[in-house]
Structure formats: structure tokens, C-alpha cells
Amino acid sequence: VSETVTDLLQTKVHSVYNTEINDVLLTGLGLAIKDVFGLDKSLIKMEGHGREQITDAVDISRTVGWFTSVYPF
Numbered sequence: 001v002s003e004t005v006t007d008l009l010q011t012k013v014h015s016v017y018n019t020e021i022n023d024v025l026l027t028g029l030g031l032a033i034k035d036v037f038g039l040d041k042s043l044i045k046m047e048g049h050g051r052e053q054i055t056d057a058v059d060i061s062r063t064v065g066w067f068t069s070v071y072p073f
Contacts, residue, residue, distance in 0.1 A: 009024055026044070029044070030042065045070060046070070047068065047069070047070050048067075048068070048069045048070075049066050049067070049068060
């Protein structure tokens with residue numbers, strides 16, 4: 001993939017599809033798994049650290065520790 005396409009994926013695709021970079025990376029991984037292994041389905045274990053800003057109404061700035069969660073994707 002060219003540098004131009006990579007730059008567009010990192011900076012512009014989010015506004016078009018209302019996504020985040022992880023969505024783009026997971027889509028690429030899924031397409032690569034299908035292309036290389038011929039699989040239509042795969043299971044990926046995801047982990048979240050819980051520090052994402054959920055809404056403006058919830059202030060997590062004074063919380064201590066991590067809110068780790070693991071879930072299949």
C-alpha cells in the first residue's frame with residue numbers, strides 16, 4: 001500500500017465512516033485473514049483498558065487503576 005493510502009486511512013476515513021483507527025485496523029486484519037487463509041470467520045480476543053472517554057457527563061480523570069475488559073470480537 002502506498003504512503004498516500006496509508007495517510008488517508010489514518011486521517012480521513014474516520015469522518016466518512018464514523019470510525020476510529022482500531023476499526024480500520026481490525027477490518028484490515030479480517031480481510032488479510034480471509035485473503036491468506038481463506039477463512040470467512042475468525043475469532044479475535046480484544047482487550048480494553050477502560051480509559052476511553054465514554055461521554056462528557058462522566059469524569060474519569062480522578063479514578064485510580066485500570067478497568068480491563070476482555071471480550072471476543
